[in-house]
Amino acid sequence: MRRAQDIVGNRLLKALAPRERHLLSKNLEAVMLEKGTVLFEPGEDVISICFPGPGTVASLILNLRDGATAEAALIGQEGAVGGIISGGDKPAFTRGVVQIGGPAMRLATDVLEKAKLRSPTLRDHFARYADCLLAQTLQSVACNAIHDLDARLARWLLTLQDRIGGDDLHLTQEFIAEMLGVQRTYVTRVIGSLEKTGAIRRSRGTLTVVNRGKLERQACECYAFLRRHFERVLPGVYPDARAPTKNA
Numbered sequence: 666m667r668r669a670q671d672i673v674g675n676r677l678l679k680a681l682a683p684r685e686r687h688l689l690s691k692n693l694e695a696v697m698l699e700k701g702t703v704l705f706e707p708g709e710d711v712i713s714i715c716f717p718g719p720g721t722v723a724s725l726i727l728n729l730r731d732g733a734t735a736e737a738a739l740i741g742q743e744g745a746v747g748g749i750i751s752g753g754d755k756p757a758f759t760r761g762v763v764q765i766g767g768p769a770m771r772l773a774t775d776v777l778e779k780a781k782l783r784s785p786t787l788r789d790h791f792a793r794y795a796d797c798l799l800a801q802t803l804q805s806v807a808c809n810a811i812h813d814l815d816a817r818l819a820r821w822l823l824t825l826q827d828r829i830g831g832d833d834l835h836l837t838q839e840f841i842a843e844m845l846g847v848q849r850t851y852v853t854r855v856i857g858s859l860e861k862t863g864a865i866r867r868s869r870g871t872l873t874v875v876n877r878g879k880l881e882r883q884a885c886e887c888y889a890f891l892r893r894h895f896e897r898v899l900p901g902v903y904p905d906a907r908a909p910t911k912n913a
């Protein structure tokens with residue numbers, strides 16, 4: 666096991682003051698998460714929390730009876746998966762799945778709960794994150810109900826790029842369709858129209874953000890709202906992916 670202090674690439678953990686981080690650090694375990702790993706299933710007790718490192722992305726997924734799925738939240742280096750809102754070892758409501766594999770830190774939920782009792786500052790930090798995660802899911806409700814697929818897809822790509830930190834997004838159209846809860850044919854059409862604007866370029870299994878500014882202009886306001894809320898509630902935690910694109 667690598668020493669926990671060496672790879673605290675997770676921005677939510679990084680933003681803790683040294684005293685608060687010390688309450689968790691000896692129990693943080695560095696792990697490598699494989700794509701497709703199920704972190705928890707609905708109804709299972711969430712006994713550990715994952716803090717994704719740079720480039721690692723997980724989703725909270727809702728599975729419906731007819732086999733359809735939809736993503737409720739996309740979580741990367743700005744956040745944590747499991748046991749944050751529920752306040753510990755409680756049944757999961759969604760499935761937690763690793764979408765893009767990579768490094769993460771794992772922590773037992775009871776360790777976090779004990780640390781919260783010892784430090785109001787630490788409790789406040791995670792309550793603030795819970796607020797941001799709730800905002801993300803609430804905004805998704807409005808976005809899915811009201812906004813066009815073009816704008817939703819642009820927003821989703823920006824959200825993913827923020828978490829990955831690069832211009833190349835290794836995604837299949839089937840995967841995007843599953844995450845957005847729509848048919849693949851719609852996704853193909855919308856990707857085609859985004860490509861025509863010069864915002865993205867597609868090649869087999871990869872979407873490249875070639876002009877981040879154009880993609881931001883295509884996205885619905887949900888992206889900027891959430892980003893602003895995150896920056897206000899947890900300053901400095903949300904990653905800034907606006908820099909890497911050269912043509913923006």
Ligand SMILES: [Zn+2]
Binds near residue numbers: 808809816817886
């Ligand atoms: Zn929207």
